[in-house]
Amino acid sequence: MSVHTHSVEAGGVIVTVAGEQLLETAREAAAELAGVPARLAAKDATLWGPEAEAEARIRLGWIDLPRSSREFLPELRAFAASVRSAGLTHVVLAGMGGSSLAPEVIAATAGVGLTVLDTTDPGQIRNALADRLEHTVLVVSSKSGTTIETDSHRRVYEAAFRNAGIDPAERIVVVTDPGSPLEKIARESDYRVFLADPNVGGRYSALSAFGLVPTALAGVDVAGLLDDAAAFAETVAADDGPGALLGALLGGAGRRGRDKIFFADFGSRQPGFADWAEQLLAESTGKRGTGLLPVVVESVDAADYLDLPDRVLVTLGNPLNLEGVTVSGTLGGSFLAWEFGTALAGRLLGINPFDQPNVAESKENTARILDEAGSGPLTERPPVFVEDAVAVYADDPELLAGAATIRDVLAVLLGAIPEHGYLAVMAYLDRHEDAAAALLRKSLALHTGRPVTFGWGPRFLHSTGQYHKGGPQVGVFLQLTGAHEADLEIPGRPFTFGRLQLAQALGDLRALRQRGRPAIRLHLRDRTAGIEQVLDAANELA
Structure with a gap:
């Protein structure tokens, strides 16, 4: 049986809402958000209330990334070429959360190899160390510069390089915020450093140096990724854009008790995107006793979501003839659409989408x-x-x-x-x-x-x-x-x-x-x- 649908397409991204109840929820929430997308696009830090304002003022740099990240592309392009010419064809990324999930999606979507270390399991780390060390470049990514997992990865790779007669300064690249402890270590060790925008939180950093440096070294056309994001950025101020519809649906559904968001990939050709969105939603909304719980399922036929009254099915890729939401489009545009949608949902839920107090x-x-x-x-x-x-x-x-x-x-x-x-x-x-x-x-x-x-x-x-x-x-x-x-x-x-x-x-x-x-x-x-x-x-x- 067919279901009623409403689709919005702009900037290379399509959001489709299917089902009368979800459509009503989205319409009511969208009316409440009238004018808010334009204020968000203008980086209005007051959107989430006075308690969140100070944090929001230093966390909205992600809105500018499709443009601002272009500034370091010439430097990054030249460095990536020098890495490849030196025969360093194995890129290992040491990072956690926002420093690893987006690069993993970007590399997998482009079909290039990237070894991601976001673990403390000794067997997994030992296997990475044994894999083509002589051709390895290590990207150490940490916004704070104090992440214990990433610091430990750096230490063990430094020792492995030295034991193999390799100068770590020739193999280690650091991505961090200006003034972090990691920047100090990197400067003292003569490592190549790329500084990220400090006004961007980790889970919103897909289009920043955290997402672009490791993937560019692995061979991804990151300029094309930013082009796609820039095309979507032109649409975000509209009340009827894809990001606004997504935010209205997520926030409105959450307020009605439909706060379990099931993610099923159905032909998106963006492997791992649901894992990235999982972090964005859970860490941005799960606080003050409320929030949206992402549930990543193996496929659209994982039937455990069908009979739950408190769930919303999100299909990544092609729409299904089921009540739910479908999001598809370019990778750069999709990153930005979900970031805008999550920030708008945070306003509807009455929480600060930029902190992570726990x-x-x-x-x-x-x-x-x-x-x-x-x-x-x-x-x-x-x-x-x-x-x-x-x-x-x-x-x-x-x-x-x-x-x-x-x-x-x-x-x-x-x-x-x-x-x-x-x-x-x-x-x-x-x-x-x-x-x-x-x-x-x-x-x-x-x-x-x-x-x-x-x-x-x-x-x-x-x-x-x-x-x-x-x-x-x-x-x-x-x-x-x-x-x-x-x-x-x-x-x-x-x-x-x-x-x-x-x-x-x-x-x-x-x-x-x-x-x-x-x-x-x-x-x-x-x-x-x-x-x-x-x-x-x-x-x-x-």
């Missing part, structure tokens, strides 16, 4: 756990029980009273999801070697009537981690950690990557526990066997 919490817990443990074990709490390759841990053992198998544990967690809640699966594993763990999302979704998300740790801490803590406190959490075949030292640090990874996992659990949220950790004593065991248990659920 992101630092897990970081602080990680540091505290490492300090408290010293050289001793990070946790002395024994497992609730062990079944074959999986050990089960819970800070509140009463949560698992009567559970004797992994299947029982999963059943307890699914049963604990409240009426408007969700289950988050958080895997502190190697997202390449342990990729099968991601199958757990779909398997669990088939056995619950509620949304199930999946995130690789610690990268989700810079994304949905904000929503987990600052959004509605209706989440239930399943964490996966795993044993290491071999750990990896971090030069100049008193802890290893494996120890850091576990401390990050435990630090996040501590933040969730402080909010009284149900959370279980499954530790895979053997990763391959453990993943298979957990998947089998999920499939056994009635």
